[in-house]
Amino acid sequence: MIDTNLLLAVAFSMVTNFTSVVPVPESDIPKSPQDLRIYRLGTVNSPVDAMVAGPTGAPYWLMGGVVQYFNSPQNYFREQSPERIGNYAGSPTLTSNQVVQVASDTLKRLAKSSSMPNLAPRVAQAGVYKGKRVPFYRVEWPPVTRQGGTVGAEIDVDARSGKIVLVHLLDVAFLDPAAARRIRDQVYTADSSPKRNSWPVAPRPTPDQVSRAITNWLMLCARLQIPTEPNVGLSDVNWNETSLARLMPYSSAGPACFVRFTNGVGFLSLDGTVILHTSGRMQDRKGRVVNNWRDLSKKLERTLVERLAFRPEELAPFSPEPEAVPPAVGTEGTRALWVKWRETPLSRNYLPTSERKPGFAAEFDLETGQMRSIKFDDPSLIGALRRAHSERR
Secondary structure: OEOHHHHHHHHHHHHHHHHHHOOOOHHHOOOOHHHOEEEEEOOOOOOOOEEEEOOOOOEEEEEOOEEEEEEOOOOHHHOOOHHHHHHHOOOOOOOHHHHHHHHHHHHHHHOOOOOOOOOOOEEEEOOEEOOEEOOEEEEEEOOOOOOOOOOOEEEEEEOOOOEEEEEEEOOHHHOOHHHHHHHHHHHEOOOOOOOOOOOOOOOOOOHHHHHHHHHHHHHHHHHHOOOOOOOOOHHHEOHHHOEEEOOOOOHHHOOEEEEEEOOOOEEEEEOOEEEEEEOOOOOOOEEEOOOOHHHHHHHHHHHHHHHHOOOHHHHOOEEEEEOOOOOOOOOEEEOEEEEEEEEOOOOOOOOOHHHOOEEEEEEEEOOOOOEEEEEEOOHHHHHHHHHHHHHOO
């Protein structure tokens, strides 16, 4: 059992210590434990590893007793929308040498050993916008140990402000196993009943629950014209990856049921309403781009209105944006593209993606034009989905 309230307090302490030595943007710093939310809990390494997010949605990955990863929404290198590149332009206040010094000093403060070798970093500047280089830099260090892969650590710096917008400590040399053990002892209590291992096991749905969920899922796929594989019956369920869980902020609706089939297809049902469908990993992601993402997005909006009885005013607050720069129609490129509908800004002033409420998202195959995955995030849209589902039973 994990005491999540205590874990949040520990997480806040770790994030506070991290931001005291790393000059991150002020808006990304939580002011109290109430500013943090746990979005992911447990990894293959420890049940108390966690990803928490602060007021702007900036993730802090707590792993191995340290803040192993931080990424600000104000990071050019992680920007997904070409329309927002202009927001990262400006005049630098730091030279490239000063950027390296800031990043190197920060990495030394994060190192858990004073004997950390002095490795020479690689430096790359961002691209060009309107004839001028964007004043963002990525600084990478080689691995310290043989377990560090090809990169040991990376830090992104906004040279306009001198703020660090990304820290990724990939080498195990930066972890703190002793602190990780203290955190685990503090917030985690193993079940006293005999088990083959100490990992908390997610509760499993009953075959009857899964059978009803499959019926609702197939109904949704039919209405949204999502092609389904032939082997998606109760006998094809991968029970090792099928579980019940409470989702924030929807925990009042009861446990959500995630079902995974042996062919990789999966879905998530919340109190009988399917809010996520995934076709699994695409085997061949490269192909010829035949369909425009805007046309596919408009088609999905029409389908939601015509086949699921969504009201146009329920979709109106959200506008679609591609998660990555889409390849041009008629070219060879990546076929799979996620499009996310987020809250449309009420003014023309820049509003970071993290501050715009997510509505729903869909993954399209740009070659066939088929929708491969869809998920609903906004509670009002989930309510509309539930209404549509109950009306057509």
